[in-house]
Amino acid sequence: MAVAKKQTSAESMILMEGVHKWYGEFHVLKDINLNVKPGERIVLCGPSGSGKSTAIRCINRLEEHQQGRIVVDGTELTHDLKHIEAVRREVGMVFQHFNLFPHLSVLQNCTLAPMWVRKMPKRQAEEVAMHFLERVRIPEQALKYPGQLSGGQQQRVAIARALCMKPKIMLFDEPTSALDPEMVKEVLDTMIGLAEDGMTMLCVTHEMGFARTVANRVIFLDKGEIVEQADPETFFNNPQNERTKLFLSQILH
Amino acid sequence: MQTPANVSRPRGSVWTDPKVRAWLFQIIAVIAVVAIGWFLFDNTQTNLEKRGITSGFSFLNNSAGFGIAQHLIDYNESHTYGRVFFVGLLNTLLVSVIGIVLATILGFILGVARLSPNWLIGKVATVYIETFRNIPPLLQIFFWYFAVMLSLPGPRASLEIGQTFFLNSRGLYMPAPSPSDSFVTFFGAVVVAIIGIVLLTRWSRARFEATGRYFPVSLGAIPLLLVLPGLAVLLTGNPLQWSTPELTGFNFRGGWVLIPELIALTLALSIYTAAFIAENVRSGIMAVSHGQTEAARSLGMPAGKTLRLVIIPQAMRVIIPPLTSQYLNLAKNSSLAAGIGYPDMVSLFAGTVLNQTGQAIEVIAITMSVYLAISISISMLMNWYNKRMALIER
Numbered sequence: 001m002a003v004a005k006k007q008t009s010a011e012s013m014i015l016m017e018g019v020h021k022w023y024g025e026f027h028v029l030k031d032i033n034l035n036v037k038p039g040e041r042i043v044l045c046g047p048s049g050s051g052k053s054t055a056i057r058c059i060n061r062l063e064e065h066q067q068g069r070i071v072v073d074g075t076e077l078t079h080d081l082k083h084i085e086a087v088r089r090e091v092g093m094v095f096q097h098f099n100l101f102p103h104l105s106v107l108q109n110c111t112l113a114p115m116w117v118r119k120m121p122k123r124q125a126e127e128v129a130m131h132f133l134e135r136v137r138i139p140e141q142a143l144k145y146p147g148q149l150s151g152g153q154q155q156r157v158a159i160a161r162a163l164c165m166k167p168k169i170m171l172f173d174e175p176t177s178a179l180d181p182e183m184v185k186e187v188l189d190t191m192i193g194l195a196e197d198g199m200t201m202l203c204v205t206h207e208m209g210f211a212r213t214v215a216n217r218v219i220f221l222d223k224g225e226i227v228e229q230a231d232p233e234t235f236f237n238n239p240q241n242e243r244t245k246l247f248l249s250q251i252l253h
Numbered sequence: 254m255q256t257p258a259n260v261s262r263p264r265g266s267v268w269t270d271p272k273v274r275a276w277l278f279q280i281i282a283v284i285a286v287v288a289i290g291w292f293l294f295d296n297t298q299t300n301l302e303k304r305g306i307t308s309g310f311s312f313l314n315n316s317a318g319f320g321i322a323q324h325l326i327d328y329n330e331s332h333t334y335g336r337v338f339f340v341g342l343l344n345t346l347l348v349s350v351i352g353i354v355l356a357t358i359l360g361f362i363l364g365v366a367r368l369s370p371n372w373l374i375g376k377v378a379t380v381y382i383e384t385f386r387n388i389p390p391l392l393q394i395f396f397w398y399f400a401v402m403l404s405l406p407g408p409r410a411s412l413e414i415g416q417t418f419f420l421n422s423r424g425l426y427m428p429a430p431s432p433s434d435s436f437v438t439f440f441g442a443v444v445v446a447i448i449g450i451v452l453l454t455r456w457s458r459a460r461f462e463a464t465g466r467y468f469p470v471s472l473g474a475i476p477l478l479l480v481l482p483g484l485a486v487l488l489t490g491n492p493l494q495w496s497t498p499e500l501t502g503f504n505f506r507g508g509w510v511l512i513p514e515l516i517a518l519t520l521a522l523s524i525y526t527a528a529f530i531a532e533n534v535r536s537g538i539m540a541v542s543h544g545q546t547e548a549a550r551s552l553g554m555p556a557g558k559t560l561r562l563v564i565i566p567q568a569m570r571v572i573i574p575p576l577t578s579q580y581l582n583l584a585k586n587s588s589l590a591a592g593i594g595y596p597d598m599v600s601l602f603a604g605t606v607l608n609q610t611g612q613a614i615e616v617i618a619i620t621m622s623v624y625l626a627i628s629i630s631i632s633m634l635m636n637w638y639n640k641r642m643a644l645i646e647r
Contacts, residue, residue, distance in 0.1 A: 081555075088550065099545060101545065114465075115556075116562065121465045123462070123463070127464070145644070162551075165552060
């Protein structure tokens with residue numbers, strides 16, 4: 001496959017430079033600069049409407065940025081569909097509402113993209129799928145349909161589905177927000193497992209416990225700007241910005 | 254069931270027991286329906302007898318004595334009314350089947366096109382749909398018949414394609430094949446080619462599952478279909494003798510002709526129904542949440558595969574029930590054929606036959622049951638398909 005021009009050193013997995021985005025008049029992202037190194041685990045947090053979801057959705061171009069540069073694993077995101085699809089193959093994404101394909105079984109959900117995009121033989125795709133389903137600890141549900149699973153199980157399938165493409169980066173867009181409280185832990189445990197294996201991860205989440213244990217860096221966004229970023233220790237114990245302090249006082253009680 | 258002797262069940266009135274009531278009302282309803290039905294039947298019988306009108310179905314064996322412009326089975330004036338029934342039935346089915354196939358293809362293309370991000374494609378589809386959906390079908394049939402087909406030049410000034418196809422106000426004339434001696438070899442070659450395509454399809458799927466590489470079946474199917482029968486023709490000679498239409502005097506002789514009524518009716522019904530099917534398809538696709546598209550695209554799937562493998566299969570469960578209604582509408586609207594004299598069930602049987610025999614009750618009853626049978630068959634088929642497409646939940 002013809003890969004786009006390598007523009008960055010191996011030291012940068014995701015590079016965002018001066019990224020701006022508008023929804024009509026509304027300025028959602030203002031001058032976002034971010035450099036994510038391989039294996040880094042970043043948690044994005046911030047009040048609702050701060051642009052954190054939009055920011056990670058720009059990384060696999062589910063949202064289009066209007067100014068600035070985004071380079072993912074050496075490929076710059078432009079209007080070129082080839083580059084966009086090349087980036088998407090390497091970037092897995094987990095959504096708040098799971099977005100499993102309800103007309104396909106769990107196993108088929110996991111093999112669809114590897115077979116049609118990676119051109120993987122069916123048997124091999126199924127082996128890979130079973131491997132990751134075991135990893136998220138639900139191999140026994142492989143032949144069931146998404147509608148037959150609980151929320152936590154569905155989200156773990158969604159993680160397995162993304163992993164089957166063997167991505168270099170995983171994006172999580174509020175993966176536990178739509179779950180019942182007792183199911184949050186099983187999903188977070190799966191994510192912690194991924195982190196331990198050295199996956200590059202960007203998570204939008206309100207799970208501050210997860211941020212403390214897993215993140216290398218916590219980024220606080222407000223009104224479309226990166227207000228503060230620090231390692232979790234500093235971020236939670238010694239926040240610098242007033243807005244960060246206010247936000248933390250509201251969510252940590 | 255045993256109840257302890259010392260526990261007395263509270264006894265309400267029998268009339269307030271919902272089970273008793275349900276049964277009672279059903280029994281009363283059935284008695285009422287049967288009584289009314291019997292009264293109507295008896296009344297009709299008596300009146301018919303009084304006026305000396307014959308009843309019964311023996312008229313079906315009488316000779317019809319009129320010609321029919323289009324008959325898919327052998328027919329002439331000496332044949333019976335019973336045969337006229339089958340001619341009409343087949344003509345209705347012909348229009349319905351061709352119409353359903355054309356309307357489905359056109360409707361799906363238009364429905365997807367209307368959602369296209371391409372401004373021109375989207376607008377063209379929108380204009381098409383809004384135009385043809387809002388004009389009464391009978392008017393559209395008149396348009397295609399009077400304004401298009403009948404305004405074509407006469408046979409002597411036919412529009413022609415390579416001396417073989419002739420389009421004029423009397424219809425579309427085309428060569429008709431009749432088998433020659435080498436037809437068997439040719440037919441054999443076609444059968445072998447079809448078997449080959451079936452095997453090829455299986456092999457292609459097996460290979461896709463085994464290696465992940467998708468071999469487009471049509472790439473092998475088309476050459477197979479061309480080469481094998483082509484070889485047969487080269488070796489044994491032309492399998493079919495074609496009788497081409499020839500202008501003799503004022504009209505064409507020989508060949509096949511699609512009568513203008515058939516062309517106008519099929520075109521009008523397909524184009525009209527396609528507009529509705531397009532809207533069903535569009536609503537079906539829009540009913541699939543955008544998250545599905547995002548999930549597929551985030552896995553690196555291109556737009557076309559996303560549509561084919563993720564969106565359409567889910568949209569189908571929304572599309573099928575209203576699609577069934579559209580098929581039923583098309584089949585029933587084919588009776589508008591009476592307006593331009595296409596010899597369908599209604600204009601032939603409920604028209605001419607009814608006028609000639611005067612046996613209104615029998616003729617109308619037969620015609621109605623035919624449409625009922627067609628409609629129920631379509632419904633059953635589509636329900637079966639719907640069940641296959643349904644999502645499994647819980």
